Amino acid sequence: MSWKWFDSITKKAAVQTKKFTQSVNKAVSSAKQKVTQTVSAVKKTVSSAVTAVKKTVSKAVTAVKQKVTQTVTAIKKKVSNAVT
Secondary structure: OOOHHHHHHHHHHHHHHHHHHHHHHHHHHHHHHHHHHHHHHHHHHHHHHHHHHHHHHHHHHHHHHHHHHHHHHHHHHHHHHHHO
């Protein structure tokens, strides 16, 4: 009895398994790359948003400080004028 048919099927199965494994590995690699790119893009967006918020807050704080300084100066002037 010849086992040629069995050897042939075994070889074909091995080839198909190898192709499938390569295909899966390629898909996994591609998915990893896409996730890495997406994470990088999200980090950049978040970083830009944080920077923008910091700048806005800094400008607001500066504006409030200037307004307080102006108000204090005006009050001092009025008190000084009232005293003299």
